Amino acid sequence: MQISFKRPSILPGFWPAFSYSILYLTLIVLVPLSAVLLKSVSSSWEHLWKTITAPNVVAAYRLSFGASLVAGLISVVVGFLVAWVLVRYEFPAKSLVDALVDLPFALPTAVAGIALTSLYTENGWIGQYLAPLGIKVAFTPWGVVVALTFIGLPFVIRSVQPVLSDADQELEEAAASLGASRWQTFSRVIFLLVRPALLTGFALAFARALGEYGSVIFISGNMPMRTEIAPLLIVTKLEQYDYSGATAIALVMLIASFGILLGINLVQRHTRRHMAAE
Amino acid sequence: MASVAVELPGKISGIARRDPRWVRRGLTLMALFFIGLFIVLPLAAVFVQAFAKGWAAYADAITDPNTRSAIYLSLLTVGIAVPLNTAFGIAAAWAVTKFHFAGRDVLVTLIDIPFGVSPVISGLIYVLVFGAQGWFGPWLNEHNIRIIFAVPGIILATTFVTFPFVARELIALMECQGSDEEEAALVLGASGWQMFYRVTLPNIKWGLLYGVVLCTARALGEFGAVSVVSGHIRGETNTLPLHVEILYNEYNYSGAFAVASLLSVIAVISLALKKFLEWKTSQER
Amino acid sequence: MSIQVEHISKRFGTYEALRDVSLKIEKGELVALLGPSGSGKTTLLRIIAGLELPDSGTIHLNEEDATKSTARERQVGFVFQHYALFRHLTVFENIAFGLRVRPRTARPREGEIRERVEKLLKLIQLEWLGDRYPNQLSGGQRQRVALARALAVEPRVLLLDEPFGALDVKVRKELRRWLRRLHDELHVASVFVTHDQEEALEVSDRVAIMSQGRIEQVGTPGEVYENPANAFVYRFLGDVNLFHERAESARASSPDSNGAVGYARPHELEVLRCSETTNGAIIATVRYVGAAGPVVRLELWREDTGDSLDAEISRERYRDLQLKVGDKVQVNARHLRVFGSE
Numbered sequence: 001m002q003i004s005f006k007r008p009s010i011l012p013g014f015w016p017a018f019s020y021s022i023l024y025l026t027l028i029v030l031v032p033l034s035a036v037l038l039k040s041v042s043s044s045w046e047h048l049w050k051t052i053t054a055p056n057v058v059a060a061y062r063l064s065f066g067a068s069l070v071a072g073l074i075s076v077v078v079g080f081l082v083a084w085v086l087v088r089y090e091f092p093a094k095s096l097v098d099a100l101v102d103l104p105f106a107l108p109t110a111v112a113g114i115a116l117t118s119l120y121t122e123n124g125w126i127g128q129y130l131a132p133l134g135i136k137v138a139f140t141p142w143g144v145v146v147a148l149t150f151i152g153l154p155f156v157i158r159s160v161q162p163v164l165s166d167a168d169q170e171l172e173e174a175a176a177s178l179g180a181s182r183w184q185t186f187s188r189v190i191f192l193l194v195r196p197a198l199l200t201g202f203a204l205a206f207a208r209a210l211g212e213y214g215s216v217i218f219i220s221g222n223m224p225m226r227t228e229i230a231p232l233l234i235v236t237k238l239e240q241y242d243y244s245g246a247t248a249i250a251l252v253m254l255i256a257s258f259g260i261l262l263g264i265n266l267v268q269r270h271t272r273r274h275m276a277a278e
Numbered sequence: 279m280a281s282v283a284v285e286l287p288g289k290i291s292g293i294a295r296r297d298p299r300w301v302r303r304g305l306t307l308m309a310l311f312f313i314g315l316f317i318v319l320p321l322a323a324v325f326v327q328a329f330a331k332g333w334a335a336y337a338d339a340i341t342d343p344n345t346r347s348a349i350y351l352s353l354l355t356v357g358i359a360v361p362l363n364t365a366f367g368i369a370a371a372w373a374v375t376k377f378h379f380a381g382r383d384v385l386v387t388l389i390d391i392p393f394g395v396s397p398v399i400s401g402l403i404y405v406l407v408f409g410a411q412g413w414f415g416p417w418l419n420e421h422n423i424r425i426i427f428a429v430p431g432i433i434l435a436t437t438f439v440t441f442p443f444v445a446r447e448l449i450a451l452m453e454c455q456g457s458d459e460e461e462a463a464l465v466l467g468a469s470g471w472q473m474f475y476r477v478t479l480p481n482i483k484w485g486l487l488y489g490v491v492l493c494t495a496r497a498l499g500e501f502g503a504v505s506v507v508s509g510h511i512r513g514e515t516n517t518l519p520l521h522v523e524i525l526y527n528e529y530n531y532s533g534a535f536a537v538a539s540l541l542s543v544i545a546v547i548s549l550a551l552k553k554f555l556e557w558k559t560s561q562e563r
Numbered sequence: 564m565s566i567q568v569e570h571i572s573k574r575f576g577t578y579e580a581l582r583d584v585s586l587k588i589e590k591g592e593l594v595a596l597l598g599p600s601g602s603g604k605t606t607l608l609r610i611i612a613g614l615e616l617p618d619s620g621t622i623h624l625n626e627e628d629a630t631k632s633t634a635r636e637r638q639v640g641f642v643f644q645h646y647a648l649f650r651h652l653t654v655f656e657n658i659a660f661g662l663r664v665r666p667r668t669a670r671p672r673e674g675e676i677r678e679r680v681e682k683l684l685k686l687i688q689l690e691w692l693g694d695r696y697p698n699q700l701s702g703g704q705r706q707r708v709a710l711a712r713a714l715a716v717e718p719r720v721l722l723l724d725e726p727f728g729a730l731d732v733k734v735r736k737e738l739r740r741w742l743r744r745l746h747d748e749l750h751v752a753s754v755f756v757t758h759d760q761e762e763a764l765e766v767s768d769r770v771a772i773m774s775q776g777r778i779e780q781v782g783t784p785g786e787v788y789e790n791p792a793n794a795f796v797y798r799f800l801g802d803v804n805l806f807h808e809r810a811e812s813a814r815a816s817s818p819d820s821n822g823a824v825g826y827a828r829p830h831e832l833e834v835l836r837c838s839e840t841t842n843g844a845i846i847a848t849v850r851y852v853g854a855a856g857p858v859v860r861l862e863l864w865r866e867d868t869g870d871s872l873d874a875e876i877s878r879e880r881y882r883d884l885q886l887k888v889g890d891k892v893q894v895n896a897r898h899l900r901v902f903g904s905e
Contacts, residue, residue: 006379007575008616010634011460012470014377021370021385024362028438029391032403035413039406078312085309089302097310099553103317106545106552108499109397110519111538114526115320118327118535125323126315150316182297211396213502214519218526231398235506238402243411250399257394458647461614465634465641466661466716476664480651 040251043244051248056224057233061252064230067141068209071148075205076198078149079156086157087164101158104151109214116147117219139221144229147215152205159201163194196271203264207257324542327535339525339536347513348521348537351429355517356497359437363493364486367444372478375452376460386449392441401435401506408434427509432517435503440493447489451482451559484558491555495548499541564625564719564752565590566611571620573606580606581617582776588720591750593743595763598773599799604756605644605724607773611754612641612722624719640713640751642723646705648697654708655693658683661716683711686745703734710742714749723755727762739766760800764788772796794826794902802829804872806896825899829875833895834861836884845894847872849886861886863894 006014040048051057085091086098104112120127120137127138137143167190175185213231220227230253237246329336339345370389374382392400406412408425418425425431459481463473479486501519508515516524518541525534566588573581581603588594596604609615611622613634621630629637649657656663658680662671671679684690687707697705706726713721726742727735743766746753757763763770764784771781772795780792791797806825837846847863850871859881863872872894876884886892 006377009377010464010614010616011376011457013474014373014379017369017373018377018379021366021373024366025370025385025388028434028441029388032407032438033391033395035403035406036399078316081305082309082313085306088297089306091306091310095553097313099549100313100317102549102552103321103545106495106499106549107321108501108519108522108538108541108545110501110522111324111499111541111545112320114522114534114538115323115327118323118531119319125319150320153316182301207394211399213396213398213505231396231502234398234402238405238506241411243406243409246402247406250396250402253396254399257396261394458643458645459649461634462641462643462647462649462712463660463664465612465614465639466664466712467635468660468664469635472664476660477649 036247036250036254039244039247043248047244048248048251051237051242051245052252056228057230057249059225060228060230060233060249063141063144063227064210064253065256067144067148067229068206071145071152071209072202072206074145074149075152075156076202079153079201079205080160080194080198082153083157083160083164087161101154104154109151109212110218112150112215113147113218116150116215117143120146120219138219139223139227141220141227143219143221144216144227147219148205148209148212151212151215152209155204155208156198156201159197159204160194163197164190167193196267199267200264203260203267207260210253210257210260321542321546324535324538327531328539329532330535331532335532336536336539339530339533340540342533344513344516345521345537348516348518349540351432351515352498352517354429355433355436356494358433359440359497360490360493362437363440364444364490366441367446367448367489368486370445371448371452371482374449376457389442389445389449392438397439397500397502398506400438400503404431404434404438404507426507427511428515431507432504432515435507436497436500439500439503440497443493443496444486444489447485447492448482451485452478455481484555484561488552488555488559491548491551495545498544565623566720566752566754567621567623567626568607568611569621569623571607571610571617571622573603573610573615573617579776581610584620584773584776584778586771586778586781588752588754591752593746593753593755593766593768595767595770596754596756596773597758597760597763597770597799599758601775602773603776604773608722608724608754608756611720612639613637614641638716638719640716640718640721642706642709642713642721642726644725644728646697646709648705648709648712650697653694653696654689654700655680655684657697657708658712658715660712679715683715686714687711702730703738706730706738710745714751718751721751721753723753725756725758727757727759735762742766764800772799774799791900794824797826797900797902802873803827804829804832804874804896805870806899807868807870823901825896825901827896827899829860829873830858831896831898832872832874833897834863834874834876834880834884834886835893835895837891837893845896847892847894849888849890849892852886852888854881863892865894 082101086094086101117124117138119125120130120143122128122131122136122138124138127136130137135142137146171189171193172185175189180188211231213229213235216229217232220229220232222228222232230249234246234249234253237243237249370385373379374386405426408414408418408431410419410426412426414425425434459477460473463477468476498517499519500517501523504517505520505523508517508520510516510520510524512524518537522534522537522541525531525537566586568584568586568588571581571584572579584603584607586607596607598604606615610617613629613632613636617630621628623629624637634641649660652660659676662676662679665671680693681690684693687710689704689707689711692700692704697708700708710723710726723742727738730738739762742755755767764787767784769781769783770787772779772787774795780787780796782790787796788800791800797803804827806827845865846867847865849861850864851860851862853860853862858875859878861874861876863874864870865872874894884892
């Protein structure tokens, strides 16, 4: 029996649709992306290494990864809370709030960037209350964290919401009938159900935060060694026509984000198997 | 599973009742506080700052020639990137959901790639291909074609960044709907195109619109990728978000926020459209 | 129109759905393809319709080779298991669809389309529902619309895929009879797929029983029920009791079937009080008496083999025997069927 590429079907249009898609995908996505790989391969290994180990680059990686991590964690906590309230409680204008959750997705990053900056500078609406306490947000790494939390929240909320709303009421009732307190039911039953979604949401927020540019560069202040994020360094290198330097930094970031996305995939697959076994 | 809301606020049947009232109130207030803090305040700040110098200054900022060419360029970009990605989205969804072939899952994963790439890198890759030192750099130079630091580059980068939106939405929807109706149409004597226009398109129209709205909103607001390939040439290669940056860096805050408010209005409209179309799509599944 | 299916085979990946299947359907017949899931009946139906392409074999429609022609060219009417009504079109537009998509030269005028659709609506008794959308109809109504839609293009053969599968028992029975009457009126050759043997036997002119991609037997309902070709057919068409001993001691008619299995239907078992025993008879204990219904069902347990037997006796016989749980009875298999060892 020959193994064919495609199962025969009476529906028309496969080859035109397929070839157009592959062509378009290759031209717009695959070929340009491969430029990163090819460029890094063509540069000398030492130059690559020197670039990515330069002190300001390392500092930028540390900031990008660190701030993304912290922002991701904050997003998980706050996002879970918001998702919980949205799914399980009622309050006026709930659908408005639910729609607002998507705002960071919809708002252009530059707009978010300048808005957040204006809020957290020393005479900003929020900054003015923090200044007397000695807390500075704008132009510090904390500003970066705030911006990254803004864009990361919706990922967590939208990952957790469906899982919470699908959660079988009967599980909680069973736990209660077996004598569990409300807190125990939460920590032992509900939380475990939601944990994979929290992981996914965290990973998505983290991956997005790593590469985020527009929301961050206004509030960060872009001070070398302190508040420069990795994407900014790529831009700087490009402005200096140091293509291979820019590529080197980009390569590291690409590997990181694809690694994370792969991780999410594996977690999701593992969960599905785990859940199906029940 | 649904908890039915009864008329009196705070008195809900079902699971919610099992949490003590103070827990419910407390958590709700905390959640609303965070939403207010993280989401509502920034949005409000945009509009307040935009009008900080009064209506006249706002109108000036909006009608300024540079603003107008930024609007024009943004619209042009959307006008090219969105239809191209929509055509791709329909083609890819058709191939992927109605047929079984080797590598189908790989194709679906590949479509998601632009989501995982930082905006700045999305611009970088086009610089590497078309920039002065890029693969085609010398050739383009000879023929006096400018892609990077010119409009074509902006359109390309925007196309890349908004690539998956329509495709993903359609793939999810069409996967759900199955192929029965198309088969029925063919057996009844419809030609391929008749089947597509009379059966497939009407069934996916809300999902399609939803994907297009997402794609458009992102295309209008894209900053990082466009920033890299633009040249920031005022009046020529600035989209609206880039224009916001320029005004801001010149300390023209009210001007920057005025332009930002335009983008925010579009963002809010797209959110409303999204909600509406989400509701419509859920009826079609 | 007649349909001739010859040596059709079909695989999906490594799964063999049909193995060398041949079948002839005469003009105007109503044939049922009966079998459990996975037997290949739906695949065969779809291949006849032109919705799937066979790996090997031929299809002839009215003596003409149709193997390579498209579904459109074959002029078949197909009714899908889940109706596949066009969800964004009204009932009227659904039925008119086949007429509307005809090329301009073959398309009837709008007035004529309207007439034909209204006639069909009357036929399916849904005249007042023309403006409704499919999601406003019940399952039974949707099924009838799907049928009308298929009939609107005056197909040469009508193919139905588990037409009543998703419906309530009562609705199923009604629609079943309605389909038979419709067929008698229209005289269109029809093939329908089902896993319900009662349905197949009640409605069709002939039944083709399928299992694992092969046709086990073809015949009229009476034929396949009275003379099943093998154990599979016999078991599929009704409840069975199995007798695993040497044929003679169970009074079978083939004395040389060593190690064969004997089959009997519940109503073919004779139940006697133990006092009327003869030697070598089968003794069983009454485990359960189901006395509500047109016949009395007994569940009996044989001590010697540990097998369970289901018997059906008339209510008069039950009254005569005065059986209760725990009683010992003798069981005779009046007409034991043997198919050879399994």
